[in-house]
Amino acid sequence: xxxxxxxxxxxxxxxxxxxxPKGMIANSPSEARRAAEQIGCPVVIKAQxxxxxxxxxxxxxxxxxxxxxxxxxEKILGQKIGQFVVETVLVEEELSIRQEFYASILIHxxxxxxxLLFNVQGGSGVEDQxxxxxxxxxxxxxxxxxxxxxxxxxxxxxxxxxSKLSDLLVRLYQTARVHExxxxxxxxxxxxxxxxxxxxxxxxxxxxxxxxxxxxxxxEIARELSNPPTQLDKIAHDVEFHDYRGTFYFIQLEQxxxxxxxxxxxxxxxxxxxxxxxxxxxxxxxxxANFCDTSGNPPASKVYRAAKxxxxxxxxDGYFASGSGVASQEQVHxxxxxxxxxxxxxxxxxAVIRLGGNMEDEAVEILYYFTQDLSTPVEGYKRDDxxxxxxxxxxxxVDGHHPFxxxxxxxxxxxxxxxxxxxxxxxxxxxxxxxxxxQCESKICVExxxxxxxxxxxxxxVLAISQEExxxxxxxxxxACEQECLRYGKDAAQITLPIPGLD
Amino acid sequence: MAILIDxxxxxxxxxxxxxxxxxxxxxxxxxxxxxVAGCTPGKGGEDVLDVPVFNTVEEAVEQVGPIDVSVLxxxxxxxxxxxxxxxxxxxxxxxxxxxxxxxxxxxEISHSAKEKGVQFLGPNTLGVLSPxxxxxxxxxxxxxxxxxxFKRGPVGLSSRSGGITSSIAYYLSxxxxxxxxxxxxxxxxxxxxxxxxxxxxxxxxxxTKVIVLFGEIGTxxxxxxxxxxxxxxxxxxxxxFIGGKAAKEGTRFSHAGAIIEGGRGTHAGKVAxxxxxxxxxxxxxxxxxxxxxxxxxGL
Numbered sequence: 001x002x003x004x005x006x007x008x009x010x011x012x013x014x015x016x017x018x019x020x021p022k023g024m025i026a027n028s029p030s031e032a033r034r035a036a037e038q039i040g041c042p043v044v045i046k047a048q049x050x051x052x053x054x055x056x057x058x059x060x061x062x063x064x065x066x067x068x069x070x071x072x073x074e075k076i077l078g079q080k081i082g083q084f085v086v087e088t089v090l091v092e093e094e095l096s097i098r099q100e101f102y103a104s105i106l107i108h109x110x111x112x113x114x115x116l117l118f119n120v121q122g123g124s125g126v127e128d129q130x131x132x133x134x135x136x137x138x139x140x141x142x143x144x145x146x147x148x149x150x151x152x153x154x155x156x157x158x159x160x161x162x163s164k165l166s167d168l169l170v171r172l173y174q175t176a177r178v179h180e181x182x183x184x185x186x187x188x189x190x191x192x193x194x195x196x197x198x199x200x201x202x203x204x205x206x207x208x209x210x211x212x213x214x215x216x217x218x219x220e221i222a223r224e225l226s227n228p229p230t231q232l233d234k235i236a237h238d239v240e241f242h243d244y245r246g247t248f249y250f251i252q253l254e255q256x257x258x259x260x261x262x263x264x265x266x267x268x269x270x271x272x273x274x275x276x277x278x279x280x281x282x283x284x285x286x287x288x289a290n291f292c293d294t295s296g297n298p299p300a301s302k303v304y305r306a307a308k309x310x311x312x313x314x315x316x317d318g319y320f321a322s323g324s325g326v327a328s329q330e331q332v333h334x335x336x337x338x339x340x341x342x343x344x345x346x347x348x349x350x351a352v353i354r355l356g357g358n359m360e361d362e363a364v365e366i367l368y369y370f371t372q373d374l375s376t377p378v379e380g381y382k383r384d385d386x387x388x389x390x391x392x393x394x395x396x397x398v399d400g401h402h403p404f405x406x407x408x409x410x411x412x413x414x415x416x417x418x419x420x421x422x423x424x425x426x427x428x429x430x431x432x433x434x435x436x437x438x439q440c441e442s443k444i445c446v447e448x449x450x451x452x453x454x455x456x457x458x459x460x461x462v463l464a465i466s467q468e469e470x471x472x473x474x475x476x477x478x479x480a481c482e483q484e485c486l487r488y489g490k491d492a493a494q495i496t497l498p499i500p501g502l503d
Numbered sequence: 504m505a506i507l508i509d510x511x512x513x514x515x516x517x518x519x520x521x522x523x524x525x526x527x528x529x530x531x532x533x534x535x536x537x538x539v540a541g542c543t544p545g546k547g548g549e550d551v552l553d554v555p556v557f558n559t560v561e562e563a564v565e566q567v568g569p570i571d572v573s574v575l576x577x578x579x580x581x582x583x584x585x586x587x588x589x590x591x592x593x594x595x596x597x598x599x600x601x602x603x604x605x606x607x608x609x610x611e612i613s614h615s616a617k618e619k620g621v622q623f624l625g626p627n628t629l630g631v632l633s634p635x636x637x638x639x640x641x642x643x644x645x646x647x648x649x650x651x652x653f654k655r656g657p658v659g660l661s662s663r664s665g666g667i668t669s670s671i672a673y674y675l676s677x678x679x680x681x682x683x684x685x686x687x688x689x690x691x692x693x694x695x696x697x698x699x700x701x702x703x704x705x706x707x708x709x710x711t712k713v714i715v716l717f718g719e720i721g722t723x724x725x726x727x728x729x730x731x732x733x734x735x736x737x738x739x740x741x742x743x744f745i746g747g748k749a750a751k752e753g754t755r756f757s758h759a760g761a762i763i764e765g766g767r768g769t770h771a772g773k774v775a776x777x778x779x780x781x782x783x784x785x786x787x788x789x790x791x792x793x794x795x796x797x798x799x800x801g802l
Contacts (some may be wrong), residue, residue, distance in 0.1 A: 107606055108723075109694075109724070110727070112609075177607070207606045209603040210605035210608075244578065270666030270667070271719075272665070272667035272690075273666040276667070276788055297523070297641075323666050324664065324665075325666075325673075326652065326670040326673040327669070328641050328642055328666075328669060330644065357644065357648075357669070358645055386789055
């Protein structure tokens, strides 16, 4: 789930008419001081991080004067809470508390549907909501004030407080619904000594899959992360976002490591198979640099980009690709994507690639053929080879691998004499050097082309469809023309697939 | 018998003219599924692999007669409307293959399905396959694989992971243990037919003698299965493996459903609940065939 910071969540609550304390965000101690001057002291200074233990970790402080606010903000900003460095604080008026409540909307798979939770006890430290009352909400009708009032009645809240609170709960539900939150929690709702209700803290998490229709939220990476997104996470997310074919999911798990520490670049396929394959790596004493999943029959170009991103982590000692072992997706695309990446970077670490499933024989053949001239062992396995066995093979290869100091120069870009080219759906370019094609007898590119969009014109390969059609996705980026031309032809085809931020 | 799908069911494919729709229609037809119609708005009158294509589901039902199942291969943002269209047309079972369907859309589909007495598998499912009978979705990839990999027999398989559905079914078949039906319930947190529903179907199915369950961290599905064993709703032996032991709380590894939220749905909690209920818990994935065989032999 894409989590929002407290101040972002509060903005959404405010838009729906839920009162929030007067507050301002600050990115420096002096900004915090100015905020306190404007709001009026006493104030609370709150670290804006995704952590449930801010109070216990020193992420919350109180101040009586602007000067004091500046000093407290200085302590909090730059501090590490959980995995997050505090970059922003929220400076808010301090409320005089009469009572604190807890309320949240979440989606329960058991119903299935939205559920309202309410507890007469709220506040920091009240994380365990075992005592909360819950109520299922009809997703079509929504939450009506009378239903919310019934729940509050059960909680022993009546009269004017009941009507005020039920109004707030309805607005909380509407906030969750409109922004497609998977959960929206206010803890605490504060009843002040003068009888007003405020959302004093809030945690909202938006459904990853709905982020595309909520540009107003400005969510950069639509997924839950226990760390702030890394540069590589952002690059990978960009690839995923711009190519809807199949799934590509990438999270960097470790960054601070070096060669020789048995950290592996991991490339899974499918959620369940990936988790199992990671367990197999851990059992062999490896650490895992990243999680990655390309599945759902992705094109070769997507697998290639994933592999390039994984390989850009400099300290990895090996490459492990493994999914469920009996894939329904066409594994030949995975093989082509992987070997293109391996060849381009001049792979110098051992790789174990488990390609079991649909088209595994062709896939493993491609893997071996196109990696035979690399200076490092690459092994391919099929559906009868379990992940545990493959992880053991990688252990043996990594332990026995002493790379040459002289790294092979990656293949340099060719300068075609007579280029014929077209664009692909992900802004890639396919170039044939007709000066070489003219000498080719095989014309293998036309035969190998997956979507069958090439033809011969005066003995030279050209598109059998328009340039526009190719660029709209008729060229599926299967990479077969480039690779089979290298194998049987004149090495006259070159496909360039940009990865913004990595190249 | 089998559950959910066999060769007698008449199937509609929504999104049949797309890349995936076309490829999987081939798989389904070649494997033995009766695909009687396809639907893509604006493409009515065409045909895909001799299957007639209609603009709307209603039109398809009018032209070809009653339909038992609709399989959806449409982009995630369009799934809700496509599913509601099939529900309104009175099709009793939907298989929603796409990944990344927004969860509030799933809740609306679920609400409408409940009202009309419709069931749906998925979203984010590889589908369901009854060996030697029929397949819905994309399990196996190609008919020749699916025929070669999956044998028919007494085991019902219900799994939270698509790839793992195929791999468990394959490794069981290799060990000469066949399957009645293998079901991928879908990788999302909210799915139409979660494990408990599938287990009840297997409980009713005379061909199924043993149920194999592949669970994962997150959601309450496995805990509910444990309750159902305790209360006697499920009496057939259950062999269970729970994936995601190494996963940290709050980090999601691909499957939207595979996330531990607020301490619920942990690996340890699920294993303990199922073990206590009397399920045969398998600690290592590779042991599933062996344990299943032992349980079958003990019947």
